[in-house]
Amino acid sequence: MTVTFRDFRPQNIAPVSLARLVAGFTPEIDASWEEIPVRGVSMASDEILAGEAFIAVGGANVHAAKFAGEVESLGAVAVITDAKGAQIATSQGVKIPVVTVPDPREAASPLAIRAFDNPAGKMKTVAVTGTNGKTTTCFAAKFTFEAAGLATMILSTAETQVGDLRIQSSRTTFEGPMLQRILAYGVEQGMQAAVVEVSAHALALARIAGMKFDATAFTNLQHDHLDYFHTMENYLAAKARLCSKEFTDYSVICVDDKWGQQLAANCDTQNLTVSAYDPAAQADWVVTRKVNNIAHAACDFTLTGKTEPNVGREEKITVALPGEVNVQDAAIAYLLVTGIGIPAEAVKAGLATLAVPGRLEIVSRRNEGTPLVINDYAHTPEALASILRTMQEFTPGKLHLVFGTDGDRDATKRVPLAKVAAQEADILWVTDENPRTENAQSIRAQLLSGIKEERPEMENVCEVTTCRRDAIRKAILAAHSDDTVMITGKGAEPYQEIEGVFHAFNDTPVARDCLAAYKNRAHIQG
Ligand SMILES: CC(=O)N[C@H]1[C@@H](OP(=O)(O)OP(=O)(O)OC[C@H]2O[C@@H](n3ccc(=O)[nH]c3=O)[C@H](O)[C@@H]2O)O[C@H](CO)[C@@H](O)[C@@H]1O[C@H](C)C(=O)N[C@@H](C)C(=O)N[C@H](CCC(=O)O)C(=O)O
Numbered sequence: 001m002t003v004t005f006r007d008f009r010p011q012n013i014a015p016v017s018l019a020r021l022v023a024g025f026t027p028e029i030d031a032s033w034e035e036i037p038v039r040g041v042s043m044a045s046d047e048i049l050a051g052e053a054f055i056a057v058g059g060a061n062v063h064a065a066k067f068a069g070e071v072e073s074l075g076a077v078a079v080i081t082d083a084k085g086a087q088i089a090t091s092q093g094v095k096i097p098v099v100t101v102p103d104p105r106e107a108a109s110p111l112a113i114r115a116f117d118n119p120a121g122k123m124k125t126v127a128v129t130g131t132n133g134k135t136t137t138c139f140a141a142k143f144t145f146e147a148a149g150l151a152t153m154i155l156s157t158a159e160t161q162v163g164d165l166r167i168q169s170s171r172t173t174f175e176g177p178m179l180q181r182i183l184a185y186g187v188e189q190g191m192q193a194a195v196v197e198v199s200a201h202a203l204a205l206a207r208i209a210g211m212k213f214d215a216t217a218f219t220n221l222q223h224d225h226l227d228y229f230h231t232m233e234n235y236l237a238a239k240a241r242l243c244s245k246e247f248t249d250y251s252v253i254c255v256d257d258k259w260g261q262q263l264a265a266n267c268d269t270q271n272l273t274v275s276a277y278d279p280a281a282q283a284d285w286v287v288t289r290k291v292n293n294i295a296h297a298a299c300d301f302t303l304t305g306k307t308e309p310n311v312g313r314e315e316k317i318t319v320a321l322p323g324e325v326n327v328q329d330a331a332i333a334y335l336l337v338t339g340i341g342i343p344a345e346a347v348k349a350g351l352a353t354l355a356v357p358g359r360l361e362i363v364s365r366r367n368e369g370t371p372l373v374i375n376d377y378a379h380t381p382e383a384l385a386s387i388l389r390t391m392q393e394f395t396p397g398k399l400h401l402v403f404g405t406d407g408d409r410d411a412t413k414r415v416p417l418a419k420v421a422a423q424e425a426d427i428l429w430v431t432d433e434n435p436r437t438e439n440a441q442s443i444r445a446q447l448l449s450g451i452k453e454e455r456p457e458m459e460n461v462c463e464v465t466t467c468r469r470d471a472i473r474k475a476i477l478a479a480h481s482d483d484t485v486m487i488t489g490k491g492a493e494p495y496q497e498i499e500g501v502f503h504a505f506n507d508t509p510v511a512r513d514c515l516a517a518y519k520n521r522a523h524i525q526g
């Protein structure tokens, strides 16, 4: 069954009168409209359901009021828009009420909270922001809630998941109406906790306006999205709001970079600071001991309290992911979730089983008699270098890398990506990612030319010309049990795009199938 976002819809939304929905957003509405029942709101004409109100914002491409006639024919009961939108809507002769508000984008999330009856208020909720580590920290929080027995939903870049229903997300943070609708669906499905990944764009564009979380966290700030925010200061200011009283009363701030330190110094919530990289840092908690658990591809670490009432308190924690960035994310998640009353033992149990789709996702651990096999979506030279260096520490044998790169996307990264691969991995399996409309062999040739700059003899380089599945199979079957096979580039993507066709394909199940062959072979030989 193909899951779409349309499936994440609550079935039993109690209607709100139009008057109550827009109260406070507009001075007065026509008396004959007041009692019109509204069952939900939507910002997109292709998502609207009969009975909903359409919130029409002016965007970079189009003013949504242009779709007023269309949504009316689909059963929308009102259009909520700005003055310009009202003109556009009425000029189409729509018969449904057109309600004017000063800023429909700002109003969208609060209106959705009202229309969907404040679903977040019925669950425990946490939200995470930061340039890197949001998804991992969100999953860490989810695993800890679940270990404490709470049915937990997640809205993250990697996946939107409510119970058995899961789908790869199209966005980091949805527009307010979609976000509230999915939360309302979660409540209907018996979810007791929700974890929400929040991008800086979402904060700047009011996608979570009006929400109040039980706890929020900030991971770090790195150079990104300056096309939108222009300066790092603006970028921090957008993210910092998540850790302010506007959205929460309790937050956890990682102070391993100067941006976190700046945020903590100005934070108006009750907050805990944490450093994973500097035991001498001025922070409420610091990571004092990190040990790679090579057999389990995990990290053991100690979180030590430095301020009252926790001075000298030590929490011994295992996070089931390799690499110190994951220690940072796990430490943040630990404080985030214990801070709102989840018992420490449950939190530790959750972190000890943490797995994130397509992010250092462990397909097979070395202690299962197979090589360590990992699926990760690193697709930039920097990310690939970082992840391969991490995995060197966890690899007593050879590090195999199965990789390719996207077609119809930034071709300038191909040679640098290939050079990193040649520098940091031992055995390279060059294959296809999403060739799209480009010639796959020409993309591989560009990668091979980058590799050749580092390895003129091309030793331990294998071009797999058939398909990605073959490359994964060949690498796994060639690996010894003390080797690591890294499959990078696609992460949790459920398809491979070739010539405009999206072929169902996900690296993790493909690798699992190949591992079954590996085990069979070992069994026959043994
Ligand atoms: C800067 C930004 O966030 N732009 C978003 C914004 O664009 P816009 O308002 O200018 O949209 P528009 O196309 O002019 O349409 C205006 C309105 O008409 C509606 N419409 C449009 C067409 C139609 O047929 N019917 C219809 O109803 C749209 O739903 C929209 O409400 O509203 C559009 C519809 O909701 C979004 O698709 C678009 O997100 C773009 C694609 C996007 O992804 N933006 C990125 C920058 C973003 O938000 N990324 C962050 C992650 C960042 C990170 O990596 O950390 C994220 O949270 O995903």
Ligand SMILES: Nc1ncnc2c1ncn2[C@@H]1O[C@H](COP(=O)(O)OP(=O)(O)OP(=O)(O)O)[C@@H](O)[C@H]1O
Pocket: 130, 131, 132, 133, 134, 135, 136, 137, 157, 158, 172, 219, 220, 325, 326, 328, 329, 359, 378, 383, 387
């Ligand atoms: N705390 C961290 N600091 C720096 N890098 C990190 C951290 N946690 C994870 N990473 C790395 O950053 C990349 C993205 O991780 P993750 O998906 O958790 O973050 P994100 O903020 O959700 O990013 P995205 O929105 O791009 O998915 C991965 O390559 C991961 O190894």
